[in-house]
Amino acid sequence: MLPGLAPAGAGPGKRRLLSVVLNTGSMEARAAESQRLLNWGFMAFDTVRLFEAGKPIASPSVWKGKASTAPLGTPEAFYVTVPRGEAAGLQTRVERTDPLVAPLERGQRVGRVLVTSAGGTPVAEVPLVVQEEVPLAGWFGRTWDALRLWIQ
8 A cells, every 4th residue: 555545445534644753751642642653644635535435536438349438446445544635636537548449347447547646756546347247249339449459
């Protein structure tokens, strides 16, 4: 898991932080310092949902398939945790195999989604998967698309 990537399903309100405090004079001092660190962690970072489960991110063309396009998305809802105020500057880039040629199965990985900060620092990466099956077209459709791909 890349830094900043919240665990699957970890939406707002489900974030977990862990603090370790050493070399304090007493249990009370350790508890107070731990509380201070946890409060800072919750206040200094935001967890944002970038993609919803089942919602397509892209719908590129498919060759040799019964459907002309295939909805692509993330396998589940996708959250990232970033420093407070930086969520608006997040940038996403979809990298996928091209061309997409049928048959395509639901859940088949065809690329990835890269998330970077406004400064270009990598934040997270998640697989890009097919959300609806695309079976092979008939003989004529496959032949026609093969000719089009050859000419292209």
